[in-house]
Amino acid sequence: LMDGPLKGRHVLVTSGPTHEPIDPVRYIANRSSGAQGTAIARALAALGARVTFVTGPAEVAPPQGVEVVRVETAREMLAAVEAALPADAAVFAAAVADWRMAEDVAQKMKKEAGGVPTLRFAENPDILATVAAMGDGRPGLVVGFAAETERVVEHATAKRARKGCDWIVANDVSPATGIMGGAENAVVLITGAGAEDWPRMTKDQVAGRLAARIAAALG
Numbered sequence: 001l002m003d004g005p006l007k008g009r010h011v012l013v014t015s016g017p018t019h020e021p022i023d024p025v026r027y028i029a030n031r032s033s034g035a036q037g038t039a040i041a042r043a044l045a046a047l048g049a050r051v052t053f054v055t056g057p058a059e060v061a062p063p064q065g066v067e068v069v070r071v072e073t074a075r076e077m078l079a080a081v082e083a084a085l086p087a088d089a090a091v092f093a094a095a096v097a098d099w100r101m102a103e104d105v106a107q108k109m110k111k112e113a114g115g116v117p118t119l120r121f122a123e124n125p126d127i128l129a130t131v132a133a134m135g136d137g138r139p140g141l142v143v144g145f146a147a148e149t150e151r152v153v154e155h156a157t158a159k160r161a162r163k164g165c166d167w168i169v170a171n172d173v174s175p176a177t178g179i180m181g182g183a184e185n186a187v188v189l190i191t192g193a194g195a196e197d198w199p200r201m202t203k204d205q206v207a208g209r210l211a212a213r214i215a216a217a218l219g
């Protein structure tokens with residue numbers, strides 16, 4: 001562990017997409033690369049934190065110097081998060097699938113069965129909201145993300161209230177920004193004190209600045 005302002009602190013970070021099986025050989029996924037969550041975990045570790053990094057099947061390799069917990073589904077991610085607590089702070093950067101299949105399908109669905117399948121969905125647990133609603137054992141600082149395409153501050157402020165988290169890191173992911181899948185990010189940090197516009201910078205710089213803010217908040 002590195003020396004720094006977060007020495008002695010435990011921070012949990014979720015990152016990457018989740019995969020939700022359709023049958024034993026197929027799944028539903030999303031395009032999250034895990035880049036921003038990985039950068040945040042790396043930046044927190046560089047400030048001395050002990051980091052538990054709970055990651056779905058991401059494109060980007062996990063950082064060095066953190067405890068990596070690999071999961072596939074949203075429900076596995078929630079269980080891994082609960083197992084990793086307590087933590088002084090938790091950052092939820094994962095792109096968790098909103099839905100999974102309503103039923104487990106034990107065998108491969110066969111084209112030869114005829115017709116086309118109809119997929120029935122069930123809602124996944126909201127990991128961020130679950131942790132933010134914890135009484136005893138709630139991390140002192142709970143940080144969520146919000147990807148918006150319009151009225152970013154308004155939507156992210158509402159999300160902060162709905163999820164019960166302390167901060168929301170909001171970004172504008174409309175295609176014109178080039179942020180989705182790119183190296184840069186332009187975020188607004190929503191806290192209890194209001195909205196703070198950060199200039200456009202690299203995802204590594206966003207991570208460094210967020211880690212420093214977390215260190216300052218934990219004191």
Ligand code: C5P
Nearest residue numbers: 092093094096124125126127128144145
């Ligand atoms: O509701 P929405 O998906 O826009 O919220 C985004 C935030 O909530 C992110 O911080 C994400 O990691 C978290 N989240 C979660 N579990 C879910 C859905 C979202 O932790 N099932």
